[in-house]
Amino acid sequence: MNRSIARPVLGNPSAAPWWQVGMVWLVLGGPAVVVVASVVTAVVAYRGADEVLVETPSARHAPVQPTAQTPALQARNHAATAAKP
Numbered sequence: 001m002n003r004s005i006a007r008p009v010l011g012n013p014s015a016a017p018w019w020q021v022g023m024v025w026l027v028l029g030g031p032a033v034v035v036v037a038s039v040v041t042a043v044v045a046y047r048g049a050d051e052v053l054v055e056t057p058s059a060r061h062a063p064v065q066p067t068a069q070t071p072a073l074q075a076r077n078h079a080a081t082a083a084k085p
Contacts, residue, residue, distance in 0.1 A: 018024050
């Protein structure tokens, strides 16, 4: 008996099992690569996450040393904050 693996024929795609048809791997391979890449991205994001800040840092808590640019910094910070009622 001559047992040979059936090769897919262009005119008759049902002659071969589905896993031997190249187009099937092209169709299934794209989404499979995307799923693997998203899992890898999620693992990297979870492991490299920054610490959660309990208190937000602000310039109001930092001591201000008077320099030549102090008036400009105060004006810039004042323009960014809302006016007091």
